[in-house]
Amino acid sequence: MDERELHLYDFKTLEMATDNFSYENKLGEGGFGCVYKGTLMEGGIVAVKRLSRISDQGIEELKNEVRLIAKLQHRNLVRLLGCCIEVKEKLLIYEFMENKSLNIFLFDKKKSSMLNWKMRFDIICGIARGLLYLHHDSRFKIIHRDLKVSNILLDKDMTPKISDFGMARIFGNDQTEAETTKVVGTYGYMSPEYAMDGLFSTKSDVFSFGVLVLEIVSGTKNRGTFYTTSQLNLLGHIWTLWKEGNALEVLLDESVGDKYSKDEVLRCIQIGLLCVQEQPEDRPSMSKVLVMLSSETMELPQPTYPGFFIVKRRDDTESSSKMDESMTINEVTVTVIDPR
Incomplete structure (x- = not known):
């Protein structure tokens, strides 16, 4: 067309x-x-x-x-x-999307209770299907490059729809990776190889999807949220909980209530961690992600440590609302968390 x-x-x-x-x-x-x-x-x-x-x-x-x-x-x-x-x-x-964007519900304490576990799981699966279409099933292989909560819109039935393709790139049929000298995206969702070296691929979108999954499960933003005296962000915090075997008890958004499948929640946490692994080759493809989401019996691999970065702000007084915008990255530091 x-x-x-x-x-x-x-x-x-x-x-x-x-x-x-x-x-x-x-x-x-x-x-x-x-x-x-x-x-x-x-x-x-x-x-x-x-x-x-x-x-x-x-x-x-x-x-x-x-x-x-x-x-x-x-x-x-x-x-x-x-x-x-x-x-x-x-x-x-x-x-027109009647329910606007996912972040309006997810990060608002009054509205987050409207997202029960079934709705959250359906939203995760819907995003995964949309991303699979972009990467594998459309006429063109498309890398979104700015997948984040505010770019997930919800229609009247709460069906998720990926939006904002202003930073997207088309890949050739045999192309697997590209490089840019101008890194654009949103803090907290960019993969380390993209933020540091300008390398992007389907696996950089997979990293962003993993962050989204963990934010949907926890009801917490990855960027701007810190835990413990080590100043871990959400990914580091979840990795630590996972290694300690406490991920479900501590992580799941309390707004979900007590009606949820423990196995389903744990599977989503594990899939999210698999998607945000530091090395791109360790992350699953979106086709594999959908198989893992739909199978109740499939044994999932154990994730390795996540790759993530902490922004060095030139102006520490810069407002968080500005930091939510898509922008060019100037200074970032990749941090890897080892369990204690």
Whole structure:
């Protein structure tokens, strides 16, 4: 499917649909600009992503999203409906996600109880299916490069859909790895080889998926959360608990309540740890991840220590909200935790 086949909207239509991009219709904001809820004249509801005029990088991201998403069709990927390019205005129009993003539920103590264990497990499996499609089943092998909780959107049935392909890259059929001198992504989700050396592959997406799984199980962010006097982040903390045999008792989000499968939770923790192993070749492919998620009897390999990094901030007063944005990495340190 060529991007020229997408529906082209005129700016005035989108201006009316969003009530002149009013604050009341604002759904979210990122480095690219803002996303608004829009109601079209024929009654359809859409999400309108309006590119910031001052973002040169954002323009390239928009072109990238149009090229990529126009070719992708999967129930666990957000569907691109059209675009608008008029003079200084550049916008993308997506299907509307009634429940916005996963992070709104997962990290909010009042809303996290709405995510029972079955819903969390279904969300994990849905993300895995969407990522498998990108890596193996679509016409192009696609590396997302910015998989994170805020890029997982939820429809009215809480079906997860991977969004934001502005940083994604297409691989050739026989290509397994690529390198970049400009590392972009989000702190806490990037694999060590990508953060340090600019190397990315399907296995760097697998690392991000592993972080997502562990965040969904624990209801805790990997970045910005520290445990014990050793200042371990979530991955280091979970690894320590796993080696001590206390992962389930300490880790599972208490908002889940007491209705859950112990074996299923432990399997998800183990899969998450397998995905965030330091060496890319040790991490499973997404096809293997789905097999492990769906099998109740399969014996899983034991994970080795996770690779993760701690950001050296130039300005320690920088707000955590800014650190959540996708950005270029300047200084990172890879840290490996050995069990005591």
